[in-house]
Amino acid sequence: MTKRMRLAIQSKGRLSDGSLELLGKAGVRFSNNRESLWRPAANFDLDLMMVRDDDIPSLVLGGAADYGIVGENVLAELQVDEPRFNELEIVLPLSFASCRLDVAAPDAQGWTQLSDLDGKRIATSYPALTRSAFTDAGIQVDIIEMKGSVEVAPRLGIADAICDLVSSGATLKANNLKSIATLLDSQAVMIRPQTGREDETDNTAETLMHRLGGVMASAQTKYIMLNAPTDRLDDIQALLPGSDAPTIARIAGRDDVVAVQAVCRERVFWETLERLKNAGARAILVLPIEKMMA
Numbered sequence: 579m580t581k582r583m584r585l586a587i588q589s590k591g592r593l594s595d596g597s598l599e600l601l602g603k604a605g606v607r608f609s610n611n612r613e614s615l616w617r618p619a620a621n622f623d624l625d626l627m628m629v630r631d632d633d634i635p636s637l638v639l640g641g642a643a644d645y646g647i648v649g650e651n652v653l654a655e656l657q658v659d660e661p662r663f664n665e666l667e668i669v670l671p672l673s674f675a676s677c678r679l680d681v682a683a684p685d686a687q688g689w690t691q692l693s694d695l696d697g698k699r700i701a702t703s704y705p706a707l708t709r710s711a712f713t714d715a716g717i718q719v720d721i722i723e724m725k726g727s728v729e730v731a732p733r734l735g736i737a738d739a740i741c742d743l744v745s746s747g748a749t750l751k752a753n754n755l756k757s758i759a760t761l762l763d764s765q766a767v768m769i770r771p772q773t774g775r776e777d778e779t780d781n782t783a784e785t786l787m788h789r790l791g792g793v794m795a796s797a798q799t800k801y802i803m804l805n806a807p808t809d810r811l812d813d814i815q816a817l818l819p820g821s822d823a824p825t826i827a828r829i830a831g832r833d834d835v836v837a838v839q840a841v842c843r844e845r846v847f848w849e850t851l852e853r854l855k856n857a858g859a860r861a862i863l864v865l866p867i868e869k870m871m872a
């Protein structure tokens with residue numbers, strides 16, 4: 579019997595839906611029992627371990643799970659003070675749960691750079707990253723550690739500024755805070771121990787990683803079909819975003835027009851379609867790509 583791959587993911591929170599959705603798109607099906615610690619895949623040699631995100635690096639490092647999905651921010655915070663966490667490596671960035679760790683301060687203060695915070699109190703759930711950034715910049719601050727709702731600290735008078743995760747910026751805005759600096763760019767990542775404990779789950783992991791890579795690649799890749807006047811073909815080809823050489827096919831009964839088909843590895847915007855049309859392209863179709871394998 580093959581050993582099943584154990585993947586630790588967040589049980590509840592911003593990472594859990596994204597993780598399950600990504601695995602679903604990779605064709606892995608799970609039981610609906612959201613409350614249990616383990617969720618075995620029905621059609622893959624994979625068991626999900628449902629835990630708090632902060633515990634995932636330790637669980638993977640300790641060998642309770644083979645792989646884990648966490649925000650880069652969680653891993654980075656642990657790595658500042660505990661070198662053993664450097665034994666974990668990121669095997670695949672997963673392109674969701676993107677956010678930044680930003681230093682932000684009340685708009686009204688007019689502070690614009692880190693040095694303006696010299697001698698101030700900074701509230702954060704990321705004390706290690708915050709402390710090390712200010713220390714590296716040679717700026718003295720007091721770190722006030724908070725587990726959540728960091729954005730209210732200045733209003734409560736317990737801190738002068740904050741260092742917190744930001745995605746859209748709406749929370750900062752709602753609290754009259756303005757970003758001063760970004761300490762880290764983060765997204766969800768797949769991690770495992772670096773000293774690749776080679777074992778029987780490696781094949782399963784490799785297959786899964788390939789599929790996840792394909793899911794992410796196809797998410798922004800589109801298939802474009804259009805008709806192009808033969809004498810404008812070069813211009814039109816140059817406008818196709820991030821594509822390899824397109825397929826050019828004859829159209830029955832026409833010498834002046836050809837059919838063009840291309841895989842575009844970049845987002846296709848309305849502006850691109852308008853430019854294609856202005857260059858003479860007609861009957862333009864943009865199709866989603868469901869799966870990709872090179």
Ligand code: ATP
Nearest residue numbers: 588591592593630631632649675676677743744745
């Ligand atoms: P748990 O109960 O598992 O400890 P949590 O409260 O620590 O959950 P969430 O708020 O669910 O965690 O966030 C999980 C991850 O989502 C963060 O570590 C971060 O990588 C990512 N994330 C993306 N955008 C944001 C955001 N705007 N605020 C907070 N986290 C974000």
Ligand code: ZN
Nearest residue numbers: 630631632633
């Ligand atoms: Zn957490």
